[in-house]
Amino acid sequence: MGYGDAEPREKLDANGKSYSPKRWEIVLCLGADPVTGKRQRIKRVVRGTKSDARKARDAIRREYESGLSFESESMGFSEFAREWCKARKTTGALREKTLARDEQTVRLLSGYLGNVKLKDITPQMVERLYDAIREDKRKTGKPYSETTMNRMHGTMRQIMDKAERYDLILRNPCKRVDPPKIEDSDRKSLGRAECVKLLRAIDSEESEMEQGYRAKEQRREEWNAARNAKKGPRGRLYGLGNLGRLEAVRIGLATGMRLGEVHGLKWSDVVLAERGGEWGGVISVSKSLSFSGKLQSPKTKAGNRSINIDAHTAERLSWWKRTQAEMLGKIGREQGPDTFICCNDEGGSGSIPNFERWWREFRTRAGLPGLRYHELRHTQATQLLAAGVDVKTVQNRMGHANASITLDWYAHAQPENDVKAAALMGAIMEEEPPSNVVQIRTA
Numbered sequence: 001m002g003y004g005d006a007e008p009r010e011k012l013d014a015n016g017k018s019y020s021p022k023r024w025e026i027v028l029c030l031g032a033d034p035v036t037g038k039r040q041r042i043k044r045v046v047r048g049t050k051s052d053a054r055k056a057r058d059a060i061r062r063e064y065e066s067g068l069s070f071e072s073e074s075m076g077f078s079e080f081a082r083e084w085c086k087a088r089k090t091t092g093a094l095r096e097k098t099l100a101r102d103e104q105t106v107r108l109l110s111g112y113l114g115n116v117k118l119k120d121i122t123p124q125m126v127e128r129l130y131d132a133i134r135e136d137k138r139k140t141g142k143p144y145s146e147t148t149m150n151r152m153h154g155t156m157r158q159i160m161d162k163a164e165r166y167d168l169i170l171r172n173p174c175k176r177v178d179p180p181k182i183e184d185s186d187r188k189s190l191g192r193a194e195c196v197k198l199l200r201a202i203d204s205e206e207s208e209m210e211q212g213y214r215a216k217e218q219r220r221e222e223w224n225a226a227r228n229a230k231k232g233p234r235g236r237l238y239g240l241g242n243l244g245r246l247e248a249v250r251i252g253l254a255t256g257m258r259l260g261e262v263h264g265l266k267w268s269d270v271v272l273a274e275r276g277g278e279w280g281g282v283i284s285v286s287k288s289l290s291f292s293g294k295l296q297s298p299k300t301k302a303g304n305r306s307i308n309i310d311a312h313t314a315e316r317l318s319w320w321k322r323t324q325a326e327m328l329g330k331i332g333r334e335q336g337p338d339t340f341i342c343c344n345d346e347g348g349s350g351s352i353p354n355f356e357r358w359w360r361e362f363r364t365r366a367g368l369p370g371l372r373y374h375e376l377r378h379t380q381a382t383q384l385l386a387a388g389v390d391v392k393t394v395q396n397r398m399g400h401a402n403a404s405i406t407l408d409w410y411a412h413a414q415p416e417n418d419v420k421a422a423a424l425m426g427a428i429m430e431e432e433p434p435s436n437v438v439q440i441r442t443a
Contacts, residue, residue: 007026008024008025008026008046008050008053008054008057009024009025009026010022010023010024010025010050011023011024011025011045019047021047021048021049022047022048022049022050023045023046023047024045024046024047024048024050024052024053025043025044025045025046026043026044026045026046026053026056026057026060027041027042027043028041028042028057028060028061029041042060044056044060075117075118075119075163075168076114076115076116076117076118077109077110077113077114077115077116077117077118077121077159078110078113078114078115079115080118080159080163080168081106081109081110081159082106082110084106084158084159084162085099085102085103085106088102095290095296095299096290096291096292096294096296097290097291100291101151102155105151105152105155105156106155106159108133108152109129109152109155109156112129112132112133113129118160118163118168118169119168119169119170121160121169121173122173123173123174123176123177125173126156126173126174126177127177130149130152130153130177130180133149133152134149145183146180146181146182146183147180147182147183149180150179150180150181150182153174153177153179153180154179156174157172157174157175160172160173160174161174188371188372188375188378189375189378189379189381189382189383190368190371190375190376190379192383194368195253195379195383197366197367197368198249198253198366198368198371199250199253199312201362201365201366201367201368202246202249202250202253202366203316205246205362205365206243206246206316209239209242209243209246210243210323212239213239213243213327216239217330234330234331234332235331235346236331236344236345236346237327237328237330237331237345238345239327239345240324240327240328240331240343240344240345240346240347241343241344241345241350241354242358243320243323243324243327244324244340244341244342244343244344244350245342245350245355245358245359245362246362247316247317247320247341247342248262248263248342248350248355249359249362249373249376250313250316250317251265251283251309251313251317251341252373252376252377253376253379253380254309254310254313255283255307255309255380255397256376256377256379256380256381256397256398257283257285257307257377257399258288258374258377258399259352259355259373259374260288260289260290260291260352261285261287261288261289261298261303261399262341262342263288263289263340263342263349263350263352263355264287264288264289264295264340265283265285265287265340265341265342266337266338266339266340266341267321267335267336267337267338267339267341268337268338269283269284269285269286269287269341270282270283270284270317270341271284272314272317272318272321273314274315274318278311279311279312279314279315279318280308280309280311280314281308281309281313281314281317282306282307282308282309283306283307283309284305284306285298285303285304285305285306285307285399286298286304288303289349289350289352290352291352291353293349293351293352295349298399300399300401301401302395302396302399302400302401303399304399305396305397305399307397317341320341321335324339324341324343328347331346331347333347342355356373359373377398380394380397380398381394381397381398381406384397385406385407391403391406391407394406
């Protein structure tokens with residue numbers, strides 16, 4: 001069999017002598033590409049004996065006869081993973097946060113796998129990859145949790161699944177790797193006393209900030225009057241954004257809404273009313289503000305919902321609406337239906353990254369260090385379920401697609417309820433069971 005017909009040919013050095021060990025070049029012709037018409041050939045150099053080269057040639061031939069694509073010979077993991085990310089982005093179906101997390105994971109995996117060919121990745125290599133990532137992260141002092149590793153495994157499996165569908169690999173090696181175990185969630189919910197504590201901190205700081213704002217404006221007026229200075233609109237009003245952030249905490253505690261949903265609220269989404277001295281209101285959820293500041297629709301249809309709010313929350317939102325309108329007037333802006341409730345110092349939409357920086361300081365001042373904003377959402381579901389509210393109502397307030405999510409993820413056991421359950425069981429056992437003796441009446 002001649003050269004070009006896959007018969008190995010020895011490669012010689014510059015002096016025409018054999019290498020040690022010998023090197024053999026094999027070439028497989030796979031016919032013409034049906035799309036481009038170009039001839040497809042695979043070249044490879046094998047070290048060893050001619051018999052070793054023939055075995056390598058036969059193995060390659062079997063791979064391609066099994067359906068492996070010609071591109072698999074040159075396609076590396078890093079290149080394909082980047083294409084996978086790009087394709088997911090162009091669909092427009094995934095949220096920014098998901099896409100950003102995917103890109104971060106792909107960068108990490110590519111740093112280890114680099115240009116390793118897709119078809120050369122084995123289950124053993126995947127396991128060693130995970131071990132290396134765990135060890136390297138441990139050395140940095142910021143180890144990955146097994147839940148994070150599980151998410152990474154999911155991304156890796158999706159990439160290799162697509163490679164399998166494209167016939168770039170014969171089998172997905174990730175399917176033969178045990179996925180890292182998801183750890184138990186460390187989600188927490190506030191007790192009733194902690195809810196009261198947080199609400200008092202919101203009210204107290206809100207009052208202090210309002211007093212500080214009015215005192216500052218009074219000094220400004222006196223300074224301008226003394227110097228006969230011209231009064232003109234300012235570009236921003238410091239403190240406006242922080243008051244908006246306080247309202248974000250108030251709304252989150254009262255409704256269990258997600259942080260992005262709260263920041264996406266405009267005054268057109270809120271109906272407030274006072275009847276007989278009692279306040280009430282309804283919040284309509286239809287948009288969410290992304291981490292980058294983009295308004296987007298909720299994740300599911302169930303995310304579009306209406307939520308009733310309590311009297312205190314409605315009264316304070318009414319106060320904030322009046323106060324915000326006054327403050328916006330100071331910077332030459334008019335409050336309208338499209339004004340964001342949680343605005344920034346310039347009256348525009350608030351920033352989630354800025355909120356999170358502010359939140360870390362506020363929660364400490366409130367005496368609840370370590371509290372995560374999303375735990376206000378857990379608190380909502382937990383407290384309502386513990387109080388006997390039906391699951392369907394709680395599901396609607398949370399915006400969950402089905403009730404199982406509400407129960408599995410957000411219903412936390414209440415210690416006081418467990419005490420009640422123990423007492424109830426004791427009472428049941430203390431009751432004297434009914435007699436099974438049947439009295440027979442005789443004539």
